[in-house]
Amino acid sequence: MKSTSLSLIAGTVALAAVTGFAALTAPGDGDTAEAKTAARLPVERSSLLCPAPGLSELSETTYTSFTPAGGGSGGEAGAAELQKATATTADGGKKDEKGKKEDDKGGKKADPGKPVVSLKEPGKPVTAEESGADTPALVGTATGRLAPGWTTQQTTMVEAGSARGLLGVSCTGPDTDFWFPAASTSKSREDYVQLTNPDDTAAVADIELYGPDGSLKSDVGEGITVPARSGVPVLISTLTSEVTEDVTIHVTTRTGRVGAVIRTADEKTGSDWLAASAAPTGTLVLPGIPADATSVRLVAFAPGEADADLTVKLMGKTGSFSPVGQNQLHVKSRMTAGVDLKDITKGEAGSLLLTPAKGGKDTPVVAALRVVRGTGDKQEVGYIPATGPVGARATVADNRDKGSILSLAAPGATATVKVTASAGSGGGEQTVKKYTVEGGTTLAVTPPVPSGLKGGYALTVETESGGPVHASRMLTVTQGGIQMFTVQTLSDDNGTVEVPAAEQDLSVLDD
Numbered sequence: 001m002k003s004t005s006l007s008l009i010a011g012t013v014a015l016a017a018v019t020g021f022a023a024l025t026a027p028g029d030g031d032t033a034e035a036k037t038a039a040r041l042p043v044e045r046s047s048l049l050c051p052a053p054g055l056s057e058l059s060e061t062t063y064t065s066f067t068p069a070g071g072g073s074g075g076e077a078g079a080a081e082l083q084k085a086t087a088t089t090a091d092g093g094k095k096d097e098k099g100k101k102e103d104d105k106g107g108k109k110a111d112p113g114k115p116v117v118s119l120k121e122p123g124k125p126v127t128a129e130e131s132g133a134d135t136p137a138l139v140g141t142a143t144g145r146l147a148p149g150w151t152t153q154q155t156t157m158v159e160a161g162s163a164r165g166l167l168g169v170s171c172t173g174p175d176t177d178f179w180f181p182a183a184s185t186s187k188s189r190e191d192y193v194q195l196t197n198p199d200d201t202a203a204v205a206d207i208e209l210y211g212p213d214g215s216l217k218s219d220v221g222e223g224i225t226v227p228a229r230s231g232v233p234v235l236i237s238t239l240t241s242e243v244t245e246d247v248t249i250h251v252t253t254r255t256g257r258v259g260a261v262i263r264t265a266d267e268k269t270g271s272d273w274l275a276a277s278a279a280p281t282g283t284l285v286l287p288g289i290p291a292d293a294t295s296v297r298l299v300a301f302a303p304g305e306a307d308a309d310l311t312v313k314l315m316g317k318t319g320s321f322s323p324v325g326q327n328q329l330h331v332k333s334r335m336t337a338g339v340d341l342k343d344i345t346k347g348e349a350g351s352l353l354l355t356p357a358k359g360g361k362d363t364p365v366v367a368a369l370r371v372v373r374g375t376g377d378k379q380e381v382g383y384i385p386a387t388g389p390v391g392a393r394a395t396v397a398d399n400r401d402k403g404s405i406l407s408l409a410a411p412g413a414t415a416t417v418k419v420t421a422s423a424g425s426g427g428g429e430q431t432v433k434k435y436t437v438e439g440g441t442t443l444a445v446t447p448p449v450p451s452g453l454k455g456g457y458a459l460t461v462e463t464e465s466g467g468p469v470h471a472s473r474m475l476t477v478t479q480g481g482i483q484m485f486t487v488q489t490l491s492d493d494n495g496t497v498e499v500p501a502a503e504q505d506l507s508v509l510d511d
Contacts, residue, residue, distance in 0.1 A: 040496040042148040049259030050082060050138040050154045050171040051194035052231045053130075055163040055271065061130045063116065064398035065152040066422060066458040067142065068495075069123030069430075078144020080119035082152060082171075085137040085196060086230040119146055125397055125425045125458050137231030137259075138171070139198040148495030151458070153398035153488065158271065159479055162190075165270030165380060166477050167263070168486030170396060174198050174257035178276040180249040181299040181336065182368035182383060185209075185216075185237045188267045191274075193234045193249060196259040197226040203256025207234060210301060210336050211244040226258055236262075246338035248301040248366070269372050269381035272486055277385040280304070280364035284386035287351040287442065288407030288472030288487055289314075289344070294379075295372040296341040298352065300365050302331045308363035309356065312341075315409050316350040320440040328357060331365055349444035351409035351470065354386075373483055382474075382487045389468035390417070390461045391492030396473045397458040399447065403476040406447040406459060408469055410437040415466030419459060421448040426455030437469055447473075461490055 053061045065080060116138055117128045122145055142150040152171040158164045174197075183191050197203045207221040218239045226232045236249065251260045265271035278284065280303050289296060302308040308331040313320045323344050331337040344350070352369065356362045368385040399421070408417060414436065421431045428450035437443045450457050461471050471490040476483060 038498045038500050041499050042496055043494070044143060044147055046142045046147040046150045047173055047198055048082065048140055048150065048152050048171040049174060049196040049198055050152060051169065051196055051259070051261050051263065052137040052233065053135050053156045054133055054233060055156065056158050056161050057133050058160060059131065059133065059156050059158045061135055061154060061156040062398065063128045063138070063152060063154055064125050064425065064456050065117045065119045066125040066395060066397045067119060067122045067146045068149045068393065068395055068460045078142065078146045080140070080142030080146040080150055081115040082117040082138040082140035083115050085139045086227065117152065122146060123430070124423045125456060127425045127456055137194070137196040139196065139229055149393060149395055149493040151395045151397055151493065153396065155398050155475065155486070157477065157479070162267055163265045163271045165272055166475070166484035166486050167272050168475055168488055169261055169273035169275060170488050172259045172261060174259050176253045176257055178251040178260040179280065179301070179303070179366040180262050180274055180276055180368070181301050181366055182274055182370050183236060183247045183249045183262055183264070184245055185240060185243050185247055186245050187243060190265045191236045192263045193236060193251060194231060194261050194263055195224065195226045195234065196231040197228060197256060198259070199256055200228050201256060202227050203258050204254040205258055206252050206254065207239060208250040209236070209240055210248040210250070210334060211242060212246060212336055214335050216240040216242045216247070246299045246336045248299070248336045266381060269379045270484070272382050274368065274383040275385050275489070277366035277368055278388050280366050282356050282362035282364060284354040284365065284367050285351060285409055285411050285470040286367060286369050286384050286386050287409040287470040287489060288384060288474060289350050289352065289369065289371060290373055290474060290485065291345055291347055291349040291444065292373055293345050293371050294343055294375055296344050297338060297370040298329070298341055298367065299336060299338045299370065300329060300331045300354070300367040301336050302333050302363055302365045304364055305333055306361060306363045307332050308365045309360040310354045310365065311357050313353045314344055314350045315353055315411065315440055315442045316348050317441060320353065349407060349442060351407065351442040353411050371487070373485060378482050380482055380484045382485050384472060384487050385489060387470055387489035388491040390463055390471050390490050393460060393462045393495060394471065394490035394493055395458055395460040396488050396490050398456050398475065399459050399473065400456055401449055401453055404447055405444055405474040407442055407444045407472050407474070408435060408437045409442045409471070410439050410467055410469050412439055413467030414439045415469045416464045417469055418462045418464050419447060421450045422458040422460065424450050424453040424455040424457045428453040428457070434464070439467060
């Protein structure tokens with residue numbers, strides 16, 4: 001084997017450590033070398049995108065960035081930075097600092113400027129604050145020991161106005177396919193799809209809308225250009241003339257990658273972010289419905305050619321049960337189904353479990369919950385999308401000394417998890433606590449708080465034994481007599497990737 005072959009294999013192994021590429025092919029004979037053993041190695045690079053808050057001059061946004069300790073390889077700690085993207089209008093025109101539109105061909109790299117958030121070491125979160133309606137999206141990367149499990153929480157407080165509320169979202173990685181049940185084009189709603197492009201070339205995205213009767217006609221949801229390192233807001237109601245309460249949004253890209261999330265606002269219940277549902281699958285878990293929820297609406301969608309018949313169960317503190325009269329849900333192919341579950345939790349926090357009905361097919365679906373707390377003019381809204389299990393490890397940032405509730409749901413076998421409360425952004429020592437979650441139940445707890453806490457902190461959940469666990473964190477703040485809240489789900493951070501071992505010792509090879 002020549003040295004060129006050695007270089008190619010070495011490069012392939014390095015690529016696997018970053019992207020998850022798991023096949024190793026030796027050039028020459030076209031055969032794939034079978035790995036004797038496979039190791040899990042920390043990823044070496046992660047990307048995150050935070051959407052533009054873009055709500056009100058009264059808005060105050062806090063960013064909390066964190067990487068769990070002990071998850072990366074040795075050597076240099078690397079870097080993790082989030083920088084401002086270029087503010088862009090929905091038709092692709094860029095704005096200058098005064099808000100005037102400028103022409104943009106979509107391929108020009110935006111000046112990143114000074115980092116808004118810069119993380120220096122694993123195990124200790126950092127925070128930053130921005131204010132006003134012109135705060136742009138953030139784009140950034142983490143490398144080295146800061147890459148595995150890197151997470152950032154964006155939390156915005158708007159005290160008054162039609163967009164008032166506590167809005168929270170875990171900044172997402174770039175992708176090419178997103179599903180959002182529980183959006184709306186009703187007259188009381190103002191929902192925006194926020195698209196963010198992290199790359200140095202333009203991305204082109206398509207937005208499809210599906211209502212209770214199928215696809216909503218739209219001629220302007222196709223071919224949306226998202227310029228390089230820019231964020232683009234798209235008002236959903238401008239994409240169709242049809243008005244409906246429950247809409248499923250499908251975002252895909254023709255070229256490039258984007259981050260996508262929906263900012264909702266309702267005249268009566270305030271505003272929050274709607275994150276994407278887990279990928280379509282036959283069984284879904286929606287964890288962490290608040291104990292005092294006054295209204296819970298389930299929205300589901302079957303993207304394939306077959307209808308879905310689902311059994312609906314609430315996993316509560318002591319067991320699972322099906323709500324009377326709402327134990328079954330029929331979802332027609334490519335039609336959005338919505339059902340009002342009312343105050344299903346009745347004073348006891350729980351999680352929703354959707355499974356194929358007895359004798360039914362395992363049809364892939366996506367789903368999300370629209371949750372309201374409070375009554376009258378004191379209502380506040382939040383969203384819980386279906387989410388995957390925490391797996392080996394999952395993290396949520398921006399926890400505070402008061403106002404956090406961690407929900408842990410075990411849809412199958414009983415499980416044990418370890419929860420680590422990190423050091424505080426301004427000081428304090430990490431704290432670790434273990435919890436056992438009985439099969440078929442939801443355990444809602446006030447999470448551990450770091451000793452001597454100053455500032456905010458992160459919660460990391462790790463599965464130690466038993467079945468899968470699904471989790472979410474609710475953050476609450478009382479403002480003007482309204483119990484504002486937001487819910488963020490936790491899923492496996494994919495901080496490690498399986499890399500195959502080489503078939504032979506490459507160190508002995510030469511020219």
